[in-house]
Structures are given as structure tokens and as C-alpha cells.
Amino acid sequence: DAGITQSPRHKVTETGTPVTLRCHQTENHRYMYWYRQDPGHGLRLIHYSYGVKDTDKGEVSDGYSVSRSKTEDFLLTLESATSSQTSVYFCAISEFQGTNQPQHFGDGTRLSIL
């Protein structure tokens, strides 16, 4: 299994508070991704990173920011959490970009915003 650790695994917080989720990899893969998974929707890309300090927006990036200061860590921040951001968040990594490249997923973070 790819060495991907998401932390925390579960979090409950209140509306308006800042939240940071961490994705840590031990594979030295260049590409990292943050997705959210909600009932009735497929996984949706929030942000991705194609290298240290290189990030770009996905399809549902509003309300989220990311940072990648080291190859192994990709942080997702909700500056002021809202109830609509209650979701399960998955981090994924891939060694290369390309149509035949698999993405390896972390175990997810269940975030509840009350």
C-alpha cells in the first residue's frame, strides 16, 4: 500500500472556525490531490499540487486553500468552516501525470461542521 497518512481521521468543529487537514506521503510522489466525497456526488477535486509550492484549483475550490512546502506534506485549510463543508475528504498521490497513472488514496478524513 502507498504510504499516505491523513490526519486527523475524524474531526467535529463549529461553523466559522479554521480547520486544517494534513496529507503526508512517504512515496516521494510529485503529484498530490485533495478530493471531497458527498452523498449523491462522485468524488470531486478541490485542489491539486504538481510540486513543492505549485498548486492549482479544482472544480470545488471555493472556501478552501492549500499549501505544499515540502514534497511529503499537502495541507488543506478551511479558513472559516461552513456546514456545507461537512464531508469526507480524501488525499491522493500519483508519481507522474498521465492517463495510465494510478492515483493512490489515503483513508479519508471525516469532517463534521456544526
Added chain:
Amino acid sequence: KNEVEQSPQNLTAQEGEFITINCSYSVGISALHWLQQHPGGGIVSLFMLSSGKKKHGRLIATINIQEKHSSLHITASHPRDSAVYICAVIYSGGSNYKLTFGKGTLLTVNP
């Protein structure tokens, strides 16, 4: 809008049955992925296809590019196959990192 449709949404089978899960998409793609998500959430990549057919153990994935359709088959199903199966595509002409996901098919295999 580029969409990925999976059917059925839910599938219940008896142990030993042959299972088929379908995935259709709206425009041309570069590749298609099948993923498995077990209860408890972990997601594992099963197959990547751009043409033809792939087999791994009891799992077989096929793709028909002309018909914009893929199927995932499970032979001799087992309760441990119970999971959500997710189809995802990379659209031609788009960024080659970006996966568009279906909503998943929940498979339950009863003993």
C-alpha cells in the same frame, strides 16, 4: 457537462453469482479507471483502461470506446467483494491529471 453514469446504483447478489457493473460517459476519453471503496472508506485502484479488456483474478474490466461504455465483471462473487465500485474517466483534450468520477455502485454479496 461531461458526466459519468454508473448502473446500477445498488446491487445485491448471492455468493457465487456473476456480477456486472456498468459505466457510461458522454464524450471521448483518454482513459478509464475502476476503483473499489470498502466500508470504512479506503479507496483502491483496480484497473486503468484505454481499450480492450483487463483481468486480475476474479475481476474483469472491459471498455468499448465507440459506445462510450465500460463494464466491471466479478466472477464467483464473495462477501468480501462487498464494496462501492467507482468508475472515473479522464476526458480527451482535458488536463491529463483530472479524473471525473461516477457516483459509485454499492455491491452487497450475501453468503
